Amino acid sequence: MKSWNELGYEIQRVISNTVIAPGSYILKFKKNQPFTAGQVLALGVSKDIEPRLYSIASAESDELISILYSERTDGKLTPMLSLLKPGDNIMVSQPFGTFTQVKPSPVFIAAGTGIAPFISMLQSGKARNATLIHGAPYPEYFYFSEYLMNTLGEHYIRCCSRCAPGCLFVGRVTHFIKQWDSLDINKPYYLCGSTEMVVETRDLLISRGVPVNSINAEIYF
Numbered sequence: 005m006k007s008w009n010e011l012g013y014e015i016q017r018v019i020s021n022t023v024i025a026p027g028s029y030i031l032k033f034k035k036n037q038p039f040t041a042g043q044v045l046a047l048g049v050s051k052d053i054e055p056r057l058y059s060i061a062s063a064e065s066d067e068l069i070s071i072l073y074s075e076r077t078d079g080k081l082t083p084m085l086s087l088l089k090p091g092d093n094i095m096v097s098q099p100f101g102t103f104t105q106v107k108p109s110p111v112f113i114a115a116g117t118g119i120a121p122f123i124s125m126l127q128s129g130k131a132r133n134a135t136l137i138h139g140a141p142y143p144e145y146f147y148f149s150e151y152l153m154n155t156l157g158e159h160y161i162r163c164c165s166r167c168a169p170g171c172l173f174v175g176r177v178t179h180f181i182k183q184w185d186s187l188d189i190n191k192p193y194y195l196c197g198s199t200e201m202v203v204e205t206r207d208l209l210i211s212r213g214v215p216v217n218s219i220n221a222e223i224y225f
């Protein structure tokens with residue numbers, strides 16, 4: 005990861021920093037430069053902490069940048085991000101990244117905050133006829149679920165690993181994919197989340213017949 009001096013940054017004022025679920029936040033600040041849905045920014049509060057990357061979770065046409073992040077209590081930056089108040093300063097790099105090429109009828113598979121780039125793609129009108137499979141431990145961590153239910157209907161699938169049986173699929177994303185009757189090997193697949201989730205999901209898709217070059221991934225940590 006590049007240093008702050010190599011990356012370059014500007015100082016932005018926080019517009020809002022809202023708790024949307026326990027330990028999960030949406031941080032907003034003004035957009036100063038255009039970006040392409042799927043890109044990331046480096047954020048920071050001081051040069052003493054190395055830059056951390058965050059996917060942009062807003063539409064390309066929005067005037068504000070939204071960042072969805074979860075606080076790691078053992079982390080260096082996120083406990084500090086969670087304290088930010090409107091008007092506070094934040095270090096923001098230019099947008100960059102190549103997880104931006106979306107083919108028609110994509111299948112998005114995300115764990116936790118890995119949903120962020122897909123929200124940006126959907127809200128930017130760049131993901132026609134999409135299916136989204138999202139994994140989270142509890143119902144409150146299905147971020148943007150109202151928007152996704154309205155936009156994707158039955159093509160929005162929530163895999164809840166610690167829920168009691170009910171209206172959501174109970175289990176992890178990988179459990180869902182193993183038994184998914186409608187898996188279409190001709191569609192393009194886009195994965196976003198931890199290394200473990202991405203590797204496991206990719207291997208599973210390949211074992212079910214999806215060509216390796218139809219699988220694209222963004223790894224968070």
Ligand SMILES: Cc1cc2nc3c(=O)[nH]c(=O)nc-3n(C[C@H](O)[C@H](O)[C@H](O)COP(=O)(O)OP(=O)(O)OC[C@H]3O[C@@H](n4cnc5c(N)ncnc54)[C@H](O)[C@@H]3O)c2cc1C
Binds near residue numbers: 075
């Ligand atoms: C391309 C890219 C895009 C990213 N986009 C986002 C995003 O949109 N939202 C977001 O919340 N994070 C995102 N991340 C992760 C983010 O950069 C930080 O790693 C994360 O916020 C933790 O930072 P920290 O300084 O608090 O913790 P650190 O001090 O860096 O790490 C503390 C520990 O937590 C682990 N860890 C880090 N993130 C997570 C996590 N989300 N869940 C479980 N364990 C974790 C680390 O491996 C480490 O062991 C992205 C990472 C990459 C590489």
